Each structure stands twice: as structure tokens, then as C-alpha cells.
Amino acid sequence: MDLKQGKFFVAGTGKSGIASANLLIKIGSELILYNSDENTDFDEVSKQLESTDNVTFLSGEIAKDFFEQNHVDVLVASHGVPLEADFMVKAAEAGIPIWSEVELAYVAGKGRVIGITGTNGKTTTTSLVGEIMASYFDDVKVVGNIGIPYTTTAFESTDETVTVAEISSFQLETVHSFNPDVCAILNITPDHLNRHGTMDVYTDCKLRIAKNLDVDEPLILNYEDEILRDRAKDLKCKLVWFSSKQKVPCGVYLDGEDIVYFDPDENDSPIKVCNKNETTLVGVHNLENIMAAVAIAINMEVPVEKIRESVKNFKAVPHRIEYVNTINDVIYYNDSKGTNTDASIKAIEAMSRPTVLVAGGYDKKVSFDEWADAFGDKVKCLVLLGQTSDQIEETVKKKGFDNVIKVTSIEEAVEKCYENAEPGDAVLLSPACASWGMFDNYEQRGDMFKECVNNLEK
DSSP states (O other): OOGGGOEEEEEOOSHHHHHHHHHHHHHTOEEEEEESOTTOOHHHHHTTSSOOTTEEEEESOOOTTHHHHTTOOEEEEOTTSOTTSHHHHHHHHTTOOEEEHHHHHHHHOOSEEEEEEOSSSHHHHHHHHHHHHHTTOSOEEEEETTSSOTHHHHTTOOTTOEEEEEOOHHHHTTOSSOOOSEEEEOOOOSOOHHHHOSHHHHHHHHHGGGTTOOTTSEEEEETTOHHHHHHGGGOOSEEEEEOSSSOOSSEEEEETTEEEEEOTTTOSSOEEEEEGGGOOOOSHHHHHHHHHHHHHHHHTTOOHHHHHHHHHHOOOOTTSSEEEEEETTEEEEEOTTOOSHHHHHHHHHHOOSOEEEEEOOBOOSOOOHHHHHTTTTTEEEEEEOSTTHHHHHHHHHHTTOOOEEEOSSHHHHHHHHHHHOOTTOEEEEOOSSBOTTTSSSHHHHHHHHHHHHHHTTO
16 A cells, blocks of 8 residues: 555554654655544644644544545554444444554564564563664664554664564554564463453464464464464464473473574574573573574574673563662562563562562453462562452452552552561562553553662662
8 A cells, every 4th residue: 555645544642643643744644633532632742743734633423424434544543442442443334444553664664573472571572682683783673562653663764674573462453464574472371351352362363463474484482382382283384482391393492501492494403592591581481581582583594692692681671570679688679560460470480589569450350360379488478559459359368368468559568568578588569460540551650669669768
């Protein structure tokens, strides 16, 4: 499609909606910028736009025949907009293609693309892959769900650009031609079921990242993920596995304590990348993130010595088991990006000290049973806040865990942690829930936690 000749309906005036609009403005497309909130301040919105020359602003309810009457060619939806939204249904009924911001960026962009998805580990893996790519290629963009909309870099990309994109299930719902040169699905565990409804639907969304891969194009998968191992039987692309527990037929695994890569079509014997103890990240989940990054990089033809150097020098990303401070021999960790139970389980498992755990937040309609089972002898005290407090308290007490403290703010949570932690303990913020309702995002939650912890010394 010639984007310059199209008429676009961009839904959403948040970060990705504005980025999509600005990309289309740069291209020279005609667009309608829409927000369902009738009170949207478009004067403020327009200040974020490159131009308003070919832009029509619209808010409120959309008439049933709107899309036909206005000759809209494509609807571009921000990832926060569900397919069930009234105007989305009307667009679909009118036969209007619905694109995610990722689809728009891919169609508009140039160069090679790496797509990374999964329930957990996306940001760490994407960041590491970005550093590896930057060590070898001259023009590297790290974008997507990591916080930089893909559409902000697509217009400036060239044939030499390498784009590393973290992609969420919401963004994958409405991709069509999106076809990364290398892509990875790190894992699939229950998350966002309040939007997707069932695990099958959620899994289908994740697998859409590989929907256009040809037989020789690589898809990196976690061999220890039962869902991925099962679904892989139906895939026609080249499967490259990673495993923290066993040797795989093609991909990355441990040979003793060495991280190695083996492709029977390319190598006579495994290639050593590095020793797992040379990395700075903690936990088996981070070992798997490193393995995924190694597999991606090798399939992007990055020399092993460049990969090795980047892996050794990589530091943990903010809000993912991030060291905050040590006070009275109590270590404080910020894992605010642990926004689902599986991510929080991995953080708990990474703790080597008795742990005071801070959890709770927005209700995504998931069970906390397996999460509570992970406490074992690690979690000594649980501090709860947010919408899910009652549900979590009921779950853990059913499991026989009674040391629960309920609070109403992150400040109070840190105070209770300080009172209940003893020298030799750890305090871990790993909510197992999204931040919505109390905070704008997990970054704000994590930053507030870190500020409160550091204020304990004042």
C-alpha cells in the first residue's frame, strides 16, 4: 500500500497514537486522530504533532457508517485499545483493515528487524540484543514495548538499519505483514487474560509474531516452555531452541557451565559463547534471557566475540530485580516489572536470603495459587497493597501462610518492610500484578519504591 495516498484513522492520543500520527504526517498521509473521550484537549494534543495540516481531530462516539462516509483506508489502533471497542467493531464490520502501531511502523520502515515477545523477560532480552547489535552494526534502533514507539524511528530507517523491537500480545493482535528477519518467543504463561479471555487466545496472539516466517527463517523458542514445545509442532519455519536444562537439537544450551550454540546445518561441533558465571544477571530466568539473545545474535550473523563481550558487560535493566540499597544488612530489590505471577515467581526464586515480599496491584483475573506455592522457605513476610490484596491474602492463607500485612500506599509498604526485615534478609518489590489504578505504569511504581527505600537512610 502507498501510505502517502491512504487515509488513516489513528485511535488513541497517548504515546503510541501520537507517534503513529507523526509518522503518517511525515509521510504526507491524510489522517483522522481520534480519542473516545469527548473531553480530549486537542489543543494540547496538537502541540505534540509535527504538523496539523492534514489532520482532522475527532472524539466521542463514532456513527455506524462513519468509516464508509469518510473513505477511511486503514485504522491504526494504539495497543491499549481492545478489539471489542465500539468503534473498532464498526470499523471491522465496514471492512476497514485494523493495524497495530507495529504494523504501521513495519510497513513504513526499512532495514532488518528483530521481533521479541513472550510473557516475561522481553525487556531484558531486548535490551541485551540491542547492545549486542550496537557492538557490530552502525545503525541500531531499540523500540516497541520497551518504551520507545516503533513508529518514532521507522521514517528515518534505511536499508542498513537494524531494528530490535519488543512486541506485546496487544500489539500482535493486529499485525498482518509484519515479518521480522529473526524473532523470538521467550515463554508463555498466564497474563492479560482480562483482555484475551483464554490462554489459547493469548497464545495465538504471541504466535502471530511468526505468522509470516518462511521455512528457512528462524524462530527462537524456549524448549522448557511446554506450550511453545507443543505449538512448535505446527510451525513451518526454522526452529532454534534455547534451554537452561538440557541439550537441544539446534540452538543454545549449557555444556557444563558454558553457554554454547549448535546448529547441525552450520557447525560440526558446539560453539562456546561464554561461561554462565561471567554474566552479572541473577536467576535462571535471566540465564534463559541471555541464551535467547545469543541465539538471536548468531542468527543475525554477529561474530561470537562481539556477543561474548556484550553479554559479559550487560547490566540488569531498571525495575527487573534491580538492586536498590543495603540498609542494616537488609538488601532492597526493585522488581516492579514483575507484573504477572510467573515473573514474580522467577524473582522470588532468585532470592538467596529470607525475603519480605511486597505484592499486589491491578486485577488481571489470574490465579495466585502457583505464585503462593513458590514462597517455600524464602518468603517470611508478605506486604500487600492494591486491588488484588484481598484475593492474594485469601490465597496465601489457604496455603498456610499467615504473615500478611496490608497497606494502602507504597510509602507505608516500605515502612512495614523496614520494621519486619532483620539483618541478613532481603526486601523484594515484585507485585505479580500490573500497576494500573495506583500508578501510571510499573516504572512510576518502581521509582517511588526506590525513593522510599533511599529515604530510610535520611
